[in-house]
Amino acid sequence: MSELFYNAAPNATRVAQPLPEARRYPAQKPGNAYLFGTCVLDLFFPEAGLDAIRLLEREGIKVHFPQEQSCCGQPAYTSGYTDEAREVARAQLALFAEDWPLVVPSGSCAGMIRHHYAELFKDEPATLRQVQALAARTFELAEFLLHVCKVEFKDRGQPTRIALHTSCSARREMNTHLHGRALLAQLERVERVEHDHESECCGFGGTFSVRMPDISGAMVADKTHALKESGAAAVVSADCGCLLNINGALEKQNETLRGQHLASFLWKRTGGAE
Known part of the structure; x- marks a missing residue:
């Protein structure tokens, strides 16, 4: 499963590291994808979330948005509240069970899921495997549009x-x-x-x-x-x-x-x- 999207690095750490080798992207666009809306977008920029969905749907992708999703856990994690961050992250894991890409319209939240969830669950082997699989199919929105959808935009605006x-x-x-x-x-x-x-x-x-x-x-x-x-x-x-x-x-x-x-x-x- 994970190799379809990326050969995931299993040893994510709290300190940000240089990105691993280039990701391997799927040859074809998926028919389905999850959108992780992020708490800030949901509360303050809902139209941006809808526009992200519209962009994906225009590419022929059916977008799934689990209503129970909340925060990725990053605020608690970066503030040193590891236990609290782990429980917030755990609540998200069950919501994205299908083997579909997880598209995140925020690079920082995508980075939390992709690089730091593994640190949160390093002592739970079964959950860690689930986290690594999710990390492998997590994409920031611009990355997904560019490298998975391979969009070719036509500019219809004014200079x-x-x-x-x-x-x-x-x-x-x-x-x-x-x-x-x-x-x-x-x-x-x-x-x-x-x-x-x-x-x-x-x-x-x-x-x-x-x-x-x-x-x-x-x-x-x-x-x-x-x-x-x-x-x-x-x-x-x-x-x-x-x-x-x-x-x-x-x-x-x-x-x-x-x-x-x-x-x-x-x-x-x-x-x-x-």
Whole structure:
């Protein structure tokens, strides 16, 4: 099962490691896929979740969304509450039992499932095997569209300049910045502009922004300043946590610049909203 999607590395650790060798993607698009909506997307960006589903359905994939899903467990895990994170993760495992890809419109949440669940269940052999199989079929949305669906987008929007923000963990663990860039490059009337501090954290970091608000505020100030200086008309990101932080800071600064999820941007640019 797992080799169809990826030869999974069995020794995921708490510390983020470089990605293993290139994934092996299926030769054909699957007929079914799960969507893990993430708690932030579900609560604050539901339209982005619907747009992710629309993008997948347009590719002929039947999308399954178990209503009982909640958080991936990352906030508890990165805050040191390992037992609590394990129970949150355990609750998710039973919901994705079919051998279908799990598509996640968040690089950080996808990275949690793909790289860190194994650490949570390292002392439970039976559950660990289940976790490794799930990790092998877990994909961040942009990666799935690019390498599994092999989309070829046609740009139907007006010329624009955008800045792409990818969360720091999504870059390290899922290469989300590369997948996002590749999809945006298919849109001939979209100019992606580079911005200073692009690879740096926006300051959100889940509970980090609550525990260390002064540092978080300074980081997002640097990030939003760089985005404004880039000349971009809009900001696109594949991580809703970052969008919450960046958009909140921009609103507080009385700026008109705003960010939107990559799924919504792609859906609208390719005629899906017509």
